[in-house]
Amino acid sequence: MFDVRRRLPAGLTAMLTLVVVIMLSVMADSTMQSLPATASGEQFSAERAMVHLKRFAAEPRPIGSPANNRAETYLAGQLRAAGLEVEVQRAVGAWSSAGLATFGQVDNIVGRLRGTGSTGTVLIAAHYDSAAMGPGASDDGAAVAAMIETVRALRTGPGLRNDIVLLMSDGEEDGVLGAEAFVREHPLGKAGGVLLNWEARGVSGPSLMFETSVNNARLVETFVNAVPAPRGHSAMAELYRQLPNNTDFTPLTKAGFAGMNFAYIQRSSLYHTAGDSIANLTPGSLQHHGSNMLALARALGDADLRTMTSDQDATYFRALGTTITYPGQLVWPLAVLGVLAVAGLALMARVRRLLSLPRLIAATLSTVVPLLVSAAAAQGLWELLVAWRPAYDLMGGLLHRPRAYQAAIALLCALAVLGWYLLLRRRLGPAALAVGALSWLAGLGLLCAQVAPGASFLFTLPALAGALGWLGALLLPVPAWARTAVAMLGPITAAMLLPSLARDVFDGMGLALGGVSALVLALFGLIVVPVAELFLPDPVTRPKRAVVLAVPLTALLLTAGLVATGFVVDDFDADRPRRTHLAYVMDADTRTAHWVSADTAPPQWTRRYVSGHDTSALPAGYARGTLRTGPAPAIAADGPRATVLAHSGNTLKLHLTVEKGTRSVTLRFDKPITQATASTGRFGSASVPVTGTRRGTWPSEIRFRGIPAQGAQITVRIPETDRIHLTAIAETDGLTAVSGFVPRPPNLVAATREDGDLTAVTRTYNLTRTDAPRGGSPKVDSPPPLNGGFQEGDHDHD
DSSP: OTTOOOOHHHHHHHHHHHHHHHHHHHHHTOOOOOOOTTSOTTSOOHHHHHHHHHHHOSSOOOTTSHHHHHHHHHHHHHHHHTTOEEEEEEEEEEEEETTEEEEEEEEEEEEEEOOSSOSSEEEEEEEOOOOTTSOOIIIIIIHHHHHHHHHHHHTTSOOOSSEEEEEEESOGGGTSHHHHHHHHHOHHHHHOOEEEEEEESSSBSOOEEEEEOSSOHHHHHHHHHHOSSOOOOHHHHHHHHTSOOOOTHHHHHHTTOEEEEEEEOBSGGGTTSTTOSTTTOOHHHHHHHHHHHHHHHHHHHTSOGGGOOOSSOEEEEEETTEEEEEEGGGHHHHHHHHHHHHHHHHHHHHHTTSOOHHHHHHHHHHTHHHHHHHHHHHHHHHHHHHHHOGGGGGGTTOOSSOHHHHHHHHHHHHHHHHHHHHHHHHHHOHHHHHHHHHHHHHHHHHHHHHHOGGGTHHHHHHHHHHHHHHHHHHHOOOOHHHHHHHHTHHHHHHHHHHHHHHHHHHHHHOGGGHHHHHHHHHHHHHHHGGGGGGTSOOTTSOOOHHHHHHHHHHHHHHHHHHHHHHHHHTOOOSSSOEEEOOEEEEETTTTEEEEEEOOSSOOHHHHTTOOBOOOTTSOTTTOOSSOEEEEEOOOSOOOOEEEEEEEETTEEEEEEEOOTTOOEEEEEESSOOSEEEEEOSTTOEEEEEOOSOOSSSOSEEEEEESOOTTOEEEEEEOOOOSEEEEEEEEEEEOSTTSTTOOOOOTTEEEOSOTTTTEEEEEEEEEEEEOOOOTTSOOOOOSSOOTTBSEEEOOOOOO
């Protein structure tokens, strides 16, 4: 393009250069090698940390479970043995979202290593509870084990200047309950400081800094200079801020901590399943977590934390193994410079008669087509995969062996971009198409500078480099091969940034949101596609019909082959099991019970329990979505008891009691609630506002996780009404209490749906209110209700 001599060797060299840059970028983002137990005592050793992990992460430990209590005892004992001041904060944690209030009795482990002249607190946080479906060796046992090994290593050296506080929180999986209680009630949670939070959304991969607090410039500087293998980029932090996901990082930073959040995210198909086990954990990921944790603890432990504040965010990213940072003040100037460079390129190309303004406008507007086609093709492919293999539906797009499918998406993106280029090349000209594509990148860089500054570099730098490269190719009096090399500046810059971002998005978000990765790949294709000019004849030459048909047909055949390969490779077995959803639900009032499954195409094991779609016999408020059901034997369980304590105006107070072994209770109301409070007596209380309503079930829901033996008191604000319909559900982990239950075969695991793998016993209540004469006392039916106008009516199943 642009007078660059079209030679096949030059084209092959250009393509090979791009492939090498992409491969080097991927290799540079790898994780660390684990160190053995014989490593120096001042170093972090994954093998030493693994000893602790095996002691508490061999079984699921959800909040309130016996395994959770055993883990607490072990971990607190290890911190005490290391010489820390240790306390267990017992409190009620709370969290709310649309139509939902979640409470839990949490036991946070708080260890403190006092500094020699503290300027503040360095808070290292991870949660020791796990999801109920798996042992959580990575999420978040690896980080907790790393904390113990980090403390051991810290104790081998001189005392640090600042206080190091370790928070092993409880109840994170059910709504960051422990962290919320810590910042609401604990003095160290209210004091603020610098936070290092550790997570996992997979069982492998490098430890990525994927989130920061605002005004992170000093923290990023410390991170880049201190850790041996910094990974992550500021675009990841901007993307995560747009997602609804929460970790303990959220309540802690809202309370005033400045900090960084870390996680590894590869092999995310095992996330929150029985596959999140020690056997599947990559030791290098544990090593990377721990090495970074230790390095940052030392750096921040000896820093003046009063200087960690900043008034801006930093942009940071990796390029060929080097972490590059620049201050937030440069984001806008670079974005504007990118726009000006593209405008200058357009002007120069116009002067050289390589394009016209109408053609440039048409080319720029047409660029949206390959972007939309790429995203639609990726999402369409996922819908086809789910239709052909319904078991993928419960995977949430996080497949065991997705690389063939990802390659198919990349090929579809390449076909969309190349097809757009070839179709319009003769009509609009290569120059207009190239400048139009750069215009999109420059425009996105400018947009991100306003709404997501940390992501602006992804578009600004390739646009700026691309425009300067093509200007150099046009203006420099150098040989053709040198002009080709200069013109490659933009594609090489894009190759260092965009493919690795697409891989991160694939790993973190899966194929169900493959359209996001496809957009990134299509943007990469837009800046790379002019390289095709090195292989193509003059634009005025009409291509042969056979060639026009051969290119898309070949791409489609290759895509079909990759999809077929994916179906063969990504099959289910004991190492990479299929997910299935199954729950047991019994109505304690009628003693009728059912198996329930949300599987659209249940496997043979699940079909032995469910055979139809009749949900009419399920307790009120339980059924949501499309379910399969089957009859089940009743078990010896009495279910939850909800006793009305008082009603005054729009406030309803209940006391919940459950049987021994019940870990959680869910209350579903047929009226929206505006505030909820839970109290457990000596462990305190918590209150949260509730806005909006739940989707797919009753308007409002309250959950209490880890409910104590004496029960809990629940107070809700609810609009004044004559009748409230309430379903109370007592939940026990596992299905083994049901007569005739046969455990899953090795190639099946419980799905991550929150009501799966539970024995649920329900009671339904009609709470009725009598009319009150104006100016007088409430008129009540017999027997009178406690303390006012609501009473427990007959149980029903409306």
